[in-house]
Structure formats: C-alpha cells, structure tokens
Amino acid sequence: MPIHSLDRDVEERLSDRDVRYTRGRRRVVAALHEADGPMSAAELHGKVGADVPLSSLYRTLAVLEETEVVMPHFGARGITRYELAEWLTGHHHHLVCVDCGTVDDINVPPQHEAAVRVLVEKIAAAAAFSPSAHVLEIEGSCSRCR
Amino acid sequence: MPIHSLDRDVEERLSDRDVRYTRGRRRVVAALHEADGPMSAAELHGKVGADVPLSSLYRTLAVLEETEVVMPHFGARGITRYELAEWLTGHHHHLVCVDCGTVDDINVPPQHEAAVRVLVEKIAAAAAFSPSAHVLEIEGSCSRCR
DNA sequence: GTAAGAATGAGAACTACTATCATTATATAT
DNA sequence: ATATATAATGATAGTAGTTCTCATTCTTAC
Known part of the structure; x- marks a missing residue:
C-alpha cells in the first residue's frame, strides 16, 4: 500500500475516533510503513529522530494501538514491538531470527x-476453542546470520 | 509424562551440565509440570509459595533455561513466562485468550x-529462510470468558 | 481572536527483571 | 567423618523498559 493511501486510511480512522492525526503520529506511521518488521519504541526513537522524546513515542503508540492502527507484538524478551494493523497491511506472518x-x-x-486457517480451525475445534485469529512465527537463521 | 520420570530426565540433564538439582529447582519443575500453560516468575511465586523469594525464582528460571529444561515464552506484554521444554513435554501449541x-x-x-510443518517449510522456502522451529498461537476466547 | 480541549515534552515513578554479596548448603578429598 | 572448596540461596540494590503526571504548546470551534 502506498504511503498516501495508508495515510488517508489512518486519517479517517483517527477522525472517526475524534483523535488528531498530528505530525508526530504521522512520523510514527510512516516509520512503521517503511520498516520491514515490527519496531520497538527505542528503535523508532532511532529512526524518527532523537528529537522526539521516548515518552511521546510510547504515548503515540498507545493511542495508535487503542485506535487499532497498530498492533503490539511480544516476540522478544521484555520488549514490545509494534507494526501497522493487518487491515492496513494485509495479513502476514513473521520470520524470527x-x-x-x-x-x-x-x-x-x-x-x-x-x-x-483450515488447520487452525481443526486444531482449535478439538479443544472447544473458537479461534478469532492466529499467529504463526517461523524461527530460523536469517540470511545475515547464516 | 509422570512426575518421577520427568524428574529423572531433568536430574540427568542437570547432572550432565554439573548443575545441582536442588529442592528449590525441583519445586519449580513440579509447578511447571502441574500447570496447564506457561507461567511467569510472579505466578510461580504464588504457586510454589511466597517463602521462595522472587529473586531466587528468577535465577532458578535462568539456570533451567540455560540447561534447556525450560523455554521462555513472550506472549504477553512485558512479562516472560516459562514452560517445560518440548523434549520433556512433547511439541505443542498455544491457545491464547x-x-x-x-x-x-x-x-x-x-x-x-x-x-x-509442511506449510511452514513452503512458506519459509519462498523467503529463502531455513526454518528450525515454528510457533503457532491460536487466539480466541477461552471457555471461561465466553 | 479567544476559549476549551488535545497533544507534547520533561522528568518522576513504577514494574519486571538482573546483579551483587554475604550466608548457607552440598559435594569431594582426605 | 571432617575439612575444604564450590555451588546455591536470600536479601537487597540496581537497571531497563514502560507508564504517569503536569506544566506548556498547539489545534480546533466559536
């Protein structure tokens, strides 16, 4: 998805929720759009520039999470990374090095x-669990590390 | 797997690594064995009794992780949960409420x-990634919450 | 242009976790 | 069995990631 139509979608969503799509928030959305995987607050701090304080980034991420523009990802010890929600980027999975x-x-x-999806349904059905979503993480060595 | 054969396996593993299988470590292994999902240090603190200090639990978990008796799981915001390694319990996946x-x-x-496994291989192959493991988390509402 | 509300920045505070160190327990050698 | 060396524990201080607070700045609506 090109950045301007992404921006339009986010703008509409935030406007629906009576939340402003400010410069700082645009910068975070743009950084996540350019990234090729989920990013932590610290990583965003490096990417969008150190002039944006960490506390603002955390708050921005909280706001974007509440409005379902971003999704948290808890794949690493102690740190929360964020990525654009799937209604903006399409459903995908992760390769974890x-x-x-x-x-x-x-x-x-x-x-x-x-x-x-069919497998998930079958597996969940056996446990009387009704699945609403699934997360598949594939672990291995990335090309840089191999 | 019954608790005594689990205990024997863990004992052998720790002995191989020249690490003692002490009372405190046995208590953690037993608690994880009884649990029906991964547990955090705080949850273990509640389960094995408050007389075992948190600092000891964290260290015990670190030792058990190094010796590959337990595996960390990062499924929730900010907290690390642990479960017995798959060579002890068998491969399994998670239902996340x-x-x-x-x-x-x-x-x-x-x-x-x-x-x-076949699907994971195919998906990873498309990205020139050689998978060593996979994690499948099925999200939905558990029977208690539904 | 002004008032009301929202967003921001700076820093304090909180929580999960890790490191330190003195004390206690365990294992090995004699 | 005792002494000695090494490992494990408990108490507490320290750290990192994150959240909260509040004064200031920016927007929006009138």
Missing part, C-alpha cells in the same frame, strides 16, 4: 494461508 | 502437525 532476534514480515500466498 | 490473557497448551494430532 533465533540468532539476532530480528523479525521480518512474510506474506503468505493465499492457498497456503487458506490451508493454515 | 484475547480477553483474559491466559495461555493454555494444546496438543496437535500428528497428521495436523505434519501438515503444519
């Missing part, structure tokens, strides 16, 4: 995704 | 597990 900890997004072709 | 945050283990029948 067990050596360096980087997380990269991976898009799954529709037929595989459908197969995953 | 989006309402209350509880995580329950779920065993997956072999044919479904095989299908998951």
